[in-house]
Amino acid sequence: MKYFSLIFASLKRKKLRTMLTLLSIMIAFLLFGYLAAIKTGFTAGVEVAGVDRLITRNKVSLINLVPLAHRDDILQIDGVDLVTHNTWFGGIYQQPSNFFAQFVVEPEQYLELYPEYVLSDEEKESWFSNRTGVVIGSGLAKRFDWSVGDRVPLLAPIWGQKDGSENWEFEIAAIYEGAEQGVDTSQMFIPYDYFDEARRGGEGMVGWYLVRVSDPDRAAQIAEDIDRAFANSRDETKTEPEGAFIQGFANQIGNIGFIITAIVSAVFFTILLVAGNTMAYTVRERTNELAVLKAIGFTNTGVLGLVLGESLVLTAMGGGLGLLIAWLMVSAGDPTGGSLPVFFIPATDLALGVFLIVALAFVVGIFPARSAQKLQISDALRR
Amino acid sequence: MNENNTLVDVRGVDKVFKRGSEEIHVLGGLDLQIPDGEFLALMGPSGSGKSTLLNLVGGLDRPTQGSVTIGGQRIDDMSDRKLAGWRARHVGLVFQFYNLMPVLNARKNVELPLLLTKLSASERKKRAAIALEIVGLSHRLGHFPRQLSGGEQQRVGIARAIVTDPTLLLCDEPTGDLDRKAGDEILELLQALNRDQGKTIIMVTHDQLAANRASRTLHLDKGRLEREVTV
Numbered sequence: 037m038k039y040f041s042l043i044f045a046s047l048k049r050k051k052l053r054t055m056l057t058l059l060s061i062m063i064a065f066l067l068f069g070y071l072a073a074i075k076t077g078f079t080a081g082v083e084v085a086g087v088d089r090l091i092t093r094n095k096v097s098l099i100n101l102v103p104l105a106h107r108d109d110i111l112q113i114d115g116v117d118l119v120t121h122n123t124w125f126g127g128i129y130q131q132p133s134n135f136f137a138q139f140v141v142e143p144e145q146y147l148e149l150y151p152e153y154v155l156s157d158e159e160k161e162s163w164f165s166n167r168t169g170v171v172i173g174s175g176l177a178k179r180f181d182w183s184v185g186d187r188v189p190l191l192a193p194i195w196g197q198k199d200g201s202e203n204w205e206f207e208i209a210a211i212y213e214g215a216e217q218g219v220d221t222s223q224m225f226i227p228y229d230y231f232d233e234a235r236r237g238g239e240g241m242v243g244w245y246l247v248r249v250s251d252p253d254r255a256a257q258i259a260e261d262i263d264r265a266f267a268n269s270r271d272e273t274k275t276e277p278e279g280a281f282i283q284g285f286a287n288q289i290g291n292i293g294f295i296i297t298a299i300v301s302a303v304f305f306t307i308l309l310v311a312g313n314t315m316a317y318t319v320r321e322r323t324n325e326l327a328v329l330k331a332i333g334f335t336n337t338g339v340l341g342l343v344l345g346e347s348l349v350l351t352a353m354g355g356g357l358g359l360l361i362a363w364l365m366v367s368a369g370d371p372t373g374g375s376l377p378v379f380f381i382p383a384t385d386l387a388l389g390v391f392l393i394v395a396l397a398f399v400v401g402i403f404p405a406r407s408a409q410k411l412q413i414s415d416a417l418r419r
Numbered sequence: 420m421n422e423n424n425t426l427v428d429v430r431g432v433d434k435v436f437k438r439g440s441e442e443i444h445v446l447g448g449l450d451l452q453i454p455d456g457e458f459l460a461l462m463g464p465s466g467s468g469k470s471t472l473l474n475l476v477g478g479l480d481r482p483t484q485g486s487v488t489i490g491g492q493r494i495d496d497m498s499d500r501k502l503a504g505w506r507a508r509h510v511g512l513v514f515q516f517y518n519l520m521p522v523l524n525a526r527k528n529v530e531l532p533l534l535l536t537k538l539s540a541s542e543r544k545k546r547a548a549i550a551l552e553i554v555g556l557s558h559r560l561g562h563f564p565r566q567l568s569g570g571e572q573q574r575v576g577i578a579r580a581i582v583t584d585p586t587l588l589l590c591d592e593p594t595g596d597l598d599r600k601a602g603d604e605i606l607e608l609l610q611a612l613n614r615d616q617g618k619t620i621i622m623v624t625h626d627q628l629a630a631n632r633a634s635r636t637l638h639l640d641k642g643r644l645e646r647e648v649t650v
Binding site: 039041042045046048049085184324325328329330331332333334335336337338413414417 | 437471474477479480499500503504506507508512514518520521522524527531532534535540543
């Protein structure tokens with residue numbers, strides 16, 4: 037602690053240069069934190085995907101439907117514990133920019149399969165007994181200021197009704213919470229029975245199956261068994277773990293993780309050069325002072341520690357400030373207005389940020405610190 | 420301290436610097452004994468080896484050959500770490516260009532050597548204030564080097580040198596960057612430290628008037644002691 041004043045004083049020597057370097061490091065860590073939240077937004081589903089859940093979809097494409105009749109065949113397969121289905125509804129609330137995900141589900145089975153969507157028993161009953169009732173997440177309710185009992189009109193270009201209308205209206209029967217931070221609370225779940233009765237076209241078809249297996253260790257084998265059961269039929273299937281399915285969905289936009297890692301790596305490499313240059317200059321300019329410190333009794337290791345300390349204080353202040361601003365910005369909410377329903381900086385990324393601060397300090401400081409350590413007092417005092 | 424009161428004992432010291440393939444012999448077979456409490460001036464032309472000798476006695480450099488013993492301890496064969504600790508405890512250094520930290524005020528500059536001790540912050544502060552009082556700068560504690568005159572900066576340098584109460588005070592051209600008046604004041608201060616506090620002082624100087632303040636003057640030329648004048 038007693039050396040802190042010396043370290044801070046050294047950093048104040050060239051205030052403008054220190055400020056600019058600090059700013060560069062701050063922006064790098066701000067980007068790191070913010071992009072980590074965006075990455076989480078794209079991959080959150082993968083993180084919370086159940087290891088005991090498989091997705092069975094049409095082999096041709098996700099937009100091709102699968103027959104409802106497959107359900108009983110899937111249930112017959114050894115190791116399958118529960119089967120339900122989802123269908124993408126794709127409704128528009130007032131205008132396309134108000135996008136949010138809507139899935140047609142079988143309420144009871146769906147909630148059994150996804151315990152991470154939390155509803156009380158009363159809320160469940162309320163939903164099950166309401167034919168046109170939907171359940172929405174708390175994030176969605178907050179976004180549009182909806183509450184239980186509100187009626188939500190949706191225009192569904194994919195699914196017209198038998199009367200020719202594309203306008204649907206649902207009543208909010210309950211609002212679910214996520215069991216953990218990464219759970220998407222921006223969705224709407226529509227009951228299948230009402231949807232199937234009212235829709236025009238696609239009767240007897242569903243979007244994809246959600247399969248729970250009794251033994252996650254056998255999931256790969258069961259997936260193969262399911263696909264084999266429908267091989268050479270008109271509606272062949274492709275079954276994969278839920279995590280892989282969601283990852284594939286996200287990858288339709290691009291490999292978000294790779295893109296973000298590439299951006300952050302480029303930024304950090306640049307910052308490494310900027311901060312490294314600053315530290316090298318800082319030490320070179322102070323050759324004489326460092327020699328005096330050694331002359332009055334500071335050890336070689338002590339001087340090495342002082343320079344590394346300066347480097348750490350510089351990166352910790354810049355990096356800490358960057359992460360803090362990123363956290364504040366992320367706390368303000370999803371910048372896309374709904375496309376990234378799960379938007380936060382995970383604790384692991386914050387820990388990685390702290391590790392990067394220390395690593396950056398070391399890499400940036402070690403070379404000038406080593407040259408300060410090796411400085412010969414009598415030579416340096418003559419300069 | 421050894422029995423005959425010799426504080427500094429330099430025996431058969433050679434110092435050779437290498438510049439590429441060239442070898443420069445700065446000191447050759449030098450012997451020197453300095454009793455405890457002496458104020459010694461080292462004079463000689465540029466390149467005569469006086470600063471090199473000062474560095475060897477202060478443990479800032481090592482001889483190529485020979486031994487340097489201070490207060491009964493051989494310092495030329497100490498490890499770097501041990502030598503740094505020894506310097507912190509036994510040596511105070513005063514430089515021609517003061518070598519103060521421009522970003523620290525007078526008190527914090529004087530406190531620097533105390534950072535290596537186990538003293539508390541308040542005790543460090545107190546001792547730095549006392550050292551500055553001794554050199555007559557108690558009214559300049561919070562001033563930065565750029566706010567002080569050359570003479571005042573050198574006084575801060577001397578306060579930094581004496582704050583740990585060292586055995587030996589090594590001054591390399593302490594008045595070389597000062598006008599006559601300020602230089603005289605610094606020399607008077609060094610004399611007072613020698614006389615009143617018993618500090619052993621070795622001062623390198625080009626100035627005969629400065630050397631006259633010392634109790635003994637040694638003249639070096641080409642790395643050898645040429646003559647000695649005792650007051």
